[in-house]
Amino acid sequence: MAEFHDVVVIGAGMAGLACSQRLQQAGVDFLVLEAADRVGGRVQTNSSLGGGRPFEIGALMIHGTQVVTHAWLREFGLHARPLPTTKRARFWRDGHLERLPLPGNLLHRTIGLRAFYQGAFILPKRLSAYDGPDVSLAEWLARQDALPGAKLLVNLLYAHASAADADALGVRGPAEETALASEEFGYRNFQVVEGYDALVSRRAAPLMDRIRLRTIVTAIGRWAGGVRIDTMGPDGLGGEVRAKRAVITLPLGVLQAETVAFDPPLPEAKRDAIRAIAFGDAMVILLRLRDSDLAARLGDFGLLWGEGPTSFHRPYVGTHHPPDILDGFLVGREARRRATLSDDEVRDLTLEDLRAILPPSVRVGQVDGYACSRWPVHPFVRGGYSFLPPGGTVDHRRALAAPVDGVLFFAGEATHTHGEPATVHGAIETGYRAASEAIESLRRP
Ligand SMILES: Cc1cc2nc3c(=O)[nH]c(=O)nc-3n(C[C@H](O)[C@H](O)[C@H](O)COP(=O)(O)OP(=O)(O)OC[C@H]3O[C@@H](n4cnc5c(N)ncnc54)[C@H](O)[C@@H]3O)c2cc1C
Incomplete structure (x- = not known):
């Protein structure tokens, strides 16, 4: 006989974890199915390259001062540090590398x-x-x-x-x-001092016995009052779980790729929304540099921007850590293209981008450590994060978020309808919303 639960949550990224937290608090019997061998989804920290220091290869920052991520950090005694990247930005244009112009620097050549x-x-x-x-x-x-x-x-x-x-x-x-949006985007950014993974593991700890890793959902069937989830387990064998409700937190890229079959198919308004919202591409490349004089030549910089495809952040700007690790952030078509290249090719192209931003007299040094994330070709993400292309509206996000037949509920950053999709806190909020909807529907006669 198939296993049975009140609610099955599909995906253990931030939306899935937030949803599960609420279900647990409400005493609901639930199970989380996660395709990857780890929780956190597009939140991922690399701690090996910096000898234990955390470097993000998924979500990099917390955007905003009041967003729910800060409350999560406080709950676990973790810390956020303001990132003065904008203030310490360096721009490269027309052959000049310049700081952000300050009043008084009226003849600024670059910007x-x-x-x-x-x-x-x-x-x-x-x-x-x-x-x-x-x-x-x-x-x-x-x-x-x-x-x-x-x-x-x-x-x-x-x-x-x-x-x-x-x-x-x-x-x-x-x-x-x-x-x-509740806060102006982009200007007040924070870093999780202990690394985002520290937050993920603390949120997930009390849920782990309810989370089934390396379990790929392949099909979702529904009928009045119930759902059937087909899975492929770590042993390569198929399985089946039944539940009264399902909360689907699949990334938009996965929904667009139609690797999960819906039976019956999703309603036309939902399929239209899946097409109308776009899923961008993003990857992070970490470079550990030796014998570099970046710090000596550029000062305590936080961001390097040129006209090339990669921008470079210094995660430890404003601290005493030398900029021996830089993170390169690459988006759009070029991110999708490079995600398919070999490690050597990605590293070399990133170095070329860095050299193109810097005056020739700055010594970049040697790369003695490297890591990157390939979200655009990650089978359980297939991109970066969602955005609205021409013709895309918040109504499409509302349609993506809308429940189906009272049994399927939708969460995940792309379903955020209050102006903050594509963020960690946006994903958390959708997880809470979908949990409330599922709990409410279970209580209805
Ligand atoms: C490079 C990059 C940088 C970013 N920078 C920032 C930033 O600075 N600040 C910020 O706030 N946000 C940032 N974001 C966005 C942020 O990471 C996401 O909005 C958020 O993490 C999405 O959470 P989610 O739960 O909606 O989706 P996900 O984290 O993608 O979770 C979905 C889960 O579903 C699982 N799954 C997929 N397919 C299946 C299947 N068939 N069966 C079972 N499980 C499945 C996946 O493995 C995954 O764990 C960034 C994202 C990227 C990629």
């Missing part, structure tokens, strides 16, 4: 005070107020009367925030999301 003001304030404001036909960000930027440096800044900011190229990203949808 320039006027261009910076336009890029950081005027264009985003115009973008939020735009009510013309939805076009791509690239098209919209091309039509704007603004300095090239300002356009570059907007291009980089939005591309990184959305894991997308500017010609793929919409204008109206992201503006709608910005208006709904």
